[in-house]
Amino acid sequence: MYDNEALANVQIQVVTSEEENDRALSIVESLLAEENLSPEKEQILRLLVTLIEKFEDEHYQLAASTPHSILLHLMEERGLRQTDLVGVIGSRGVVSEVVNGKRTISKGQAKSLGEFFHVDPSLFVDL
Numbered sequence: 868m869y870d871n872e873a874l875a876n877v878q879i880q881v882v883t884s885e886e887e888n889d890r891a892l893s894i895v896e897s898l899l900a901e902e903n904l905s906p907e908k909e910q911i912l913r914l915l916v917t918l919i920e921k922f923e924d925e926h927y928q929l930a931a932s933t934p935h936s937i938l939l940h941l942m943e944e945r946g947l948r949q950t951d952l953v954g955v956i957g958s959r960g961v962v963s964e965v966v967n968g969k970r971t972i973s974k975g976q977a978k979s980l981g982e983f984f985h986v987d988p989s990l991f992v993d994l
Contacts, residue, residue: 977989
């Protein structure tokens with residue numbers, strides 16, 4: 868827990884490294900554990916959260932998923948091969964083209980894949 872004296876010694880600065888991010892997260896966790904924060908501590912908490920979010924948005928961007936990458940991920944996660952999708956989304960040739968990214972997933976195939984993988988079919992449709 869950070870008392871007022873310890874917080875007075877905390878230098879608030881832009882988070883530019885993993886070490887600084889971890890330190891800021893530690894202070895935030897400590898502040899969140901306290902009850903009835905003083906207005907000063909609330910201000911420090913809000914500022915640190917903003918700085919952490921900025922750092923993490925810049926350094927931990929998730930790659931945008933595509934219907935094709937989602938399909939490949941689900942197949943890998945479940946240990947499936949192309950042959951496992953024959954009959955679900957089409958013939959062996961159609962499955963090969965879809966899995967290899969040579970053919971986009973149709974709405975009907977998206978619905979079938981959604982049912983097969985027990986996920987929302989919209990994951991397989993480009994928006």
